Structures are given as structure tokens and as C-alpha cells.
Amino acid sequence: MTEVARAAAEALDQEPLTADGVPRGQAVLDRLVALLDLEKIEENIFRGVSPSHSPVRVFGGQVAGQALVAAGRTVPPERGVHSLHAYFIRGGDPSVPIVYEVDRIRDGRSFTTRRVVAVQHGKAIFALSASFQKVEQGVEHAEKMPEVPAPDGLPTHGELMTPELKAKFGRIADRPRPIDIRYVSEPPWLSRESGPREASNQVWMRADGTLPDDPLLQVCVLAYASDMTLLDAILARHGVYWGTDNVMGASLDHAMWFHRPFRADEWVLYDCVSPSASGGRGLATGRFFTQSGELIATVVQEGLIRIG
Structure with missing residues (x-):
């Protein structure tokens, strides 16, 4: 791990608070x-770190x-990513670096395919294929x-976080947020008070x-953000939420x-629904739209959902 990367990760805990x-x-x-x-440590091998404020497991995004x-x-x-498919295999350990091993599967005339395995403690924690x-x-x-x-008129x-909810969520409520999120539908931690609603x-x-x-960074930031709020569509249907109810979940x-070019630092609508939940798992789908109405990306994720 480089000193620059370590300093960048630790600095996340040192930013001044804003008005909210x-x-x-x-x-x-x-x-x-x-x-x-x-950090590139060898041909086709890279290393990344986690911020020091990470929870017990590394954030999937x-x-x-x-x-x-x-x-x-x-x-x-000149070749942009148009799709990715990934599996979360083990929970990541935020206290140690993650090694990413890239396999150059194919370089064709129009398409390029890569496979990446993320490794910690000698074991795969994540596998991704991208085209x-x-x-x-x-x-x-x-x-x-x-x-x-x-979005500009939304809180x-x-x-939206009341002092009571901040107390329940603990340190998670005050963690740094590089992604600005504005809820259109009532946030799950508030809607749970009125019971189940539509799975959206x-x-x-x-x-x-x-x-x-x-362009690659824009796509990677959207991929990071896409793991936020997606599974909330499942929980909304059952009137429960992480941290406030006895819910265990994982991607x-x-x-x-990715359908069209976009900028991840401009507002995008994340429209999510859950078509099904069964067997301790829930399925959620999401669509990203620009403010002008263009569909730029589609997301599908299955998550572990256990309610005790």
C-alpha cells in the first residue's frame, strides 16, 4: 500500500461536517x-485500499x-465498458489491501473482455467479468x-435523519458521503413506521x-453508487430497514x-424495483436516467435478506 493511498483513505475521517x-x-x-x-504492482496486477471509516466488511460498491x-x-x-457481471464471494476485510488480478480474456476487433478476481488473505472475495x-x-x-x-428541491x-435515527445508526449515520443522495420516494427508515409499501x-x-x-472514472463512480439504495426496494415491501430492525443482508x-455516455457528477435518477424475494434472497433491478430523461444504465442485483 502506498503512503499516498493510505493518506487518502484515512483523510476521509478528517473532513469538517456540513450543515446537515x-x-x-x-x-x-x-x-x-x-x-x-x-496502485499497479505488476503487469495485470493492481492493489487498492479501503477508507479507515469502513464498517466490518468492505462496501460492495x-x-x-x-x-x-x-x-x-x-x-x-477508445473502448468503453458496456457491461459487467460480478459475484460477491466473501466479505472484504477493510484493514488490509485488496489485490486485483486481471485476466485478458479476449481482444477482438470490436470488443474486449476482461476478468478480474479480487484477493485478500490468499482467497478470492470478488469476481468480475467486464466487456x-x-x-x-x-x-x-x-x-x-x-x-x-x-432533485434540487429535495432534502x-x-x-432527513432525526436525532433518534442517528442514535440507532451510530457511526454509520455520520460517515463521509461522496455521493449526494436525494430521496424521491419516502426513505425506507421513515416509511417503515407506516408499514410495508410497494417494492420500489x-x-x-x-x-x-x-x-x-x-470516461472510465465516470463509469466506475456510477458502479460504486449503484450498490447504494438498490436493495432498499426489497426492504420497503416488508416494512423493515438495516440498522433499525433485525435485518441481515449482503450483496x-x-x-x-451502460447504454449511453454520462457524467456521474451530474444528477441521475435511480429508479429501483424488486420483482421477487424468496429463499432468503431478494432480487432488485434499477434504471439510471439523466435529468434530461436519457436512460444511461440498467442494474440487476440479488441480495441475501434475512429478517430475524
Whole structure:
């Protein structure tokens, strides 16, 4: 682990609080960018770290984002990622670095395929396959964006957290947030008070600051953010939530398809639904739209959901 990477990770805990009591803004976003800037330790081998404020397990979006960075570092820049498919195999240990091993599966005339395995303590904790494609022209169509309120008039995540909820969530409530999230639907930790509702969840998201003009980084930040709030659609249907009820959950797999160019530091709507839950697992799907209504990405994830 480099001293620069270690310092970037630890600095996340040192940002001043904002008006809503949550560390956020450009300085916190810059630490996320540093977190995604992996150290190359050998050909096709990279190393990443976790922020010191991490919970017991490494955040799944972090591993997915770092693995995609590792894959992209071995692909010509003119080929953009169009899909990824991943499995969360073991919980990551935030106290030690993660090694990312890239397998160059195929370099074709139009498509490039990479496989990445994230390793800790000599064991695989995460596996990702990603496909990259050169820019091509073809048929065009897309679903329309749902009609929702604009993000700027919606309260921040911190403004929605009552002192009682902050006490229940503990340190998690005040952790640095490089992604600004504005709830369109009532947040699950509030809606649970009125019981079950539809298995859906809608939020506006954006990186809380300005990102460098790097298309791969834009995609990796969206992959990082896509693991936030997605499984909330499952919990909403049952009127429970992490940290406030006896709920155990974990991401099992994750798939994304990127349809059109975008910037992750501009508002995107994350429209999530859960078509099914059974056998201790729940399935959730999400669609990302720009403010102008363009469908830019689709997400599918299955998660472990145990309610005791």
C-alpha cells in the first residue's frame, strides 16, 4: 500500500461536517477518486485500499468500482465498458489491501473482455467479468423516465435523519458521503413506521463535486453508487430497514449495462424495483436516467435478506 493511498483513505475521517452534520463535498469526493486510483504492482496486477471509516466488511460498491478500474487499465481508452457481471464471494476485510488480478480474456476487433478476481488473505472475495466496445452506430430506442420531482428541491440525506435515527445508526449515520443522495420516494427508515409499501425506491444521485474528465472514472463512480439504495426496494415491501430492525443482508451478485455516455457528477435518477424475494434472497433491478430523461444504465442485483 502506498503512503499516498493510505493518506487518502484515512483523510476521509478528517473532513469538517456540513450543515446537515455529514462530511461531504469536493474534498470527500476527491478521496473517493483517490480510492479508485489503484496502485499497479505488476503487469495485470493492481492493489487498492479501503477508507479507515469502513464498517466490518468492505462496501460492495467500492470493490466493484476498483475491480472495474483494474479491468479498464488494461483496455485501450477508445473502448468503453458496456457491461459487467460480478459475484460477491466473501466479505472484504477493510484493514488490509485488496489485490486485483486481471485476466485478458479476449481482444477482438470490436470488443474486449476482461476478468478480474479480487484477493485478500490468499482467497478470492470478488469476481468480475467486464466487456468493452469501440464506439459504433446502430438502432436507438429507450424507455422513458418516470415523472418525479427535480432533485434540487429535495432534502439531503443528513437533513432527513432525526436525532433518534442517528442514535440507532451510530457511526454509520455520520460517515463521509461522496455521493449526494436525494430521496424521491419516502426513505425506507421513515416509511417503515407506516408499514410495508410497494417494492420500489427512487432517489436522485450525483457525485458530490466535480470529477475529472475520464470516461472510465465516470463509469466506475456510477458502479460504486449503484450498490447504494438498490436493495432498499426489497426492504420497503416488508416494512423493515438495516440498522433499525433485525435485518441481515449482503450483496450476492451485481450486473450493469451502460447504454449511453454520462457524467456521474451530474444528477441521475435511480429508479429501483424488486420483482421477487424468496429463499432468503431478494432480487432488485434499477434504471439510471439523466435529468434530461436519457436512460444511461440498467442494474440487476440479488441480495441475501434475512429478517430475524
